[in-house]
Amino acid sequence: MNSADLGRRVGVPSTALFTDQYELTMVQAALKAGTAGRHSVFEAFTRRLPEGRRYGVVAGTGRVLDAVENFHFDEEMLGFLRDQAIVDGPTLDYLADYRFGGDIWGYPEGEVYFPGSPVLRVEGSFAECVLLETVILSILNHDSAIAAAASRMSAAAGGRRLIEMGARRTHELSAVASARAAYVGGFDTTSDLAAGFRYNIPTVGTSAHAFTLLHDSERDAFRAQVDSLGRGTTLLVDTYDVAEAVRTAVEIAGPELGAVRIDSGDLLLVAHRVRQQLDELGATGTKIVVTSDLDEYAIASLAAAPVDAYGVGTQLVTGSGHPTCSMVYKLVARAGSGDPADELLPVAKKSMGAKSSKGGRKWAARRLDEDGVAEAEVIGTGPVPEELAGRQLLVELVRGGEVVAREPLDAARDRHIAARAGLPLSAMQLSRGEAVIPTEYV
Incomplete structure (x- = not known):
């Protein structure tokens, strides 16, 4: 130990x-x-x-x-x-x-x-x-x-992975404590590096919309990320047109693309469309991660959606009410x-x-x-x-x-x-x- x-x-x-x-x-x-x-x-x-x-x-x-x-x-x-x-x-x-x-x-x-x-x-x-x-x-x-909020979200997720990403929604020290408590309550990873450093919680993170907007095109942004982080990375596909972004992502990373992240829109509908598109493009192993103001109720409502992981921020670090x-x-x-x-x-x-x-x-x-x-x-x-x-x-x-x-x-x-x-x-x-x-x- x-x-x-x-x-x-x-x-x-x-x-x-x-x-x-x-x-x-x-x-x-x-x-x-x-x-x-x-x-x-x-x-x-x-x-x-x-x-x-x-x-x-x-x-x-x-x-x-x-x-x-x-x-x-x-x-x-x-x-x-x-x-x-x-x-x-x-x-x-x-x-x-x-x-x-x-x-x-x-x-x-x-x-x-x-x-x-x-x-x-x-x-x-x-x-x-x-x-x-x-x-x-x-x-x-x-x-x-x-931890109680995290536990309810974990139960609602039904075994799908949960990412704690609430650091920007609370006090910087509370963020570290929240990540720790969320891990106890059933979350799998955190975006907060201080929590990873202090408590050895697995950390994850790739890019935000700002990275896509920085580049001259979405294709350039995806290429830069894949070149840096590898084909197994997670690409954010809702900056512009989701369907076009998914097509471009698979063209650049191939069927080895790790995951796509959806951060807006009707998550249930969009997730089904993205899953179908990924499968048609041969990226059957590419995961779908959804974010966007989720709580346990939203997670439960997505039980029938082809979602592989949920990223939760505000509602988690505020105890979901x-x-x-x-x-x-x-x-x-x-x-x-x-x-x-x-x-x-x-x-x-x-x-x-x-x-x-x-x-x-x-x-x-x-x-x-x-x-x-x-x-x-x-x-x-x-x-x-x-x-x-x-x-x-x-x-x-x-x-x-x-x-x-x-x-x-x-x-x-x-x-x-x-x-x-x-x-x-x-x-x-x-x-x-x-x-x-x-x-x-x-």
């Missing part, structure tokens, strides 16, 4: 200021009150899935581990906090020595989740755990939203004193309406029916029922501040494919509905 398999982490800057000010002011007040050292358990979960979604996808776990590992305050950061009078001297002293030393358990990356699923459990002193809240939620909410998972990070248990041996007391928010939560350190398991298909997400705080002991979902990620569960990104991708396959068939429906299995508390 090489460094590229795990993501290049060398030179990653500190993540300590990727946080909200009130995390630090809570630490200041808790230090003064003598409660900062109380053993505490926080859990990240969502109270509901985005409207119409049948399941969620855990993504970003590997990035969370990087963020925790790199969460420390350097002299420049401490100087900023001091100059802005954000926290007092004793708190600055605490932050100067900060390194997370607790334990983290969570659903492994690529696993599916449901309302109430304790996707991540962070345990340690109150101060060291509460400081991580914002950065953890920032990563999980973004990456899980992208749901750019966040609305995960929260709540204190669910804490000790009554600073004694590490003190018994943990369940705590929970009891506000009116949908924002209440359930206290206690939780386990989670997925109950299967007689055919091995998931039928319920079971969550509890007491002993795990014997019949569910082998179906527990949380795995150890960090022990005593040390990461113990790094894995290649392909492992998360493969896990998601398996997890999705274990859900009822109705999980793949694009029509709006509730979570495909219920959450049961015991």
Whole structure:
């Protein structure tokens, strides 16, 4: 396993200021009150899935581990906090020595989740755990939203290849995270080189309309591309007249032409016409790639079209209408004193309406029916029922501040494919509905 398999982490800057000010002011007040050292358990979960979604996808776990590992305050950061009078001297002293030393358990990356699923459990002193809240939620909410959209698109594609190409539609750093999450959710490649470099995701790309327009004729442009990139390249055929472009492409590259890309028009109709034309010209092995503002619904509508791959940008990197998972990070248990041996007391928010939560350190398991298909997400705080002991979902990620569960990104991708396959068939429906299995508390 090489460094590229795990993501290049060398030179990653500190993540300590990727946080909200009130995390630090809570630490200041808790230090003064003598409660900062109380053993505490926080859990990240969502109270509901985005409207119409049948399941969620855990993504970003590997990035969370990087963020925790790199969460420390350097002299420049401490100087900023001091100059802005954000926290007092004793708190600055605490932050100067900060390194997370607790334990983290969570659903492994690529696993599916449901309302109430304790996707991540962070345990340690109150101060060291509460400081991580914002950065953890920032990563999980973004990456899980992208992965869920990617999963739906992957299901709709029915085995056809998917290309992530949304870098120009979002923030440059979000683009890299989006490509990673999309890969977990089932995409095959990305156009973003930073994502390829950092996470070893396969990259693809050939040319845009600008390349065709640069040349005196479409023929000149195709000739230049084939001469440079070979006959197996993908030629963009909708700059001018599609039928003429396909004819010219095959004349220049021959039947060995790798693919043609269609980026506009009635994709269903055009794809059928292009396939027929390619076959008549003898280019029976030439693939058809379609792009142009696709989402899972558009992909599903092209199921009957002779399309070999889809390129998706805007809708993917914005979560296909749901750019966040609305995960929260709540204190669910804490000790009554600073004694590490003190018994943990369940705590929970009891506000009116949908924002209440359930206290206690939780386990989670997925109950299967007689055919091995998931039928319920079971969550509890007491002993795990014997019949569910082998179906527990949380795995150890960090022990005593040390990461113990790094894995290649392909492992998360493969896990998601398996997890999705274990859900009822109705999980793949694009029509709006509730979570495909219920959450049961015991």
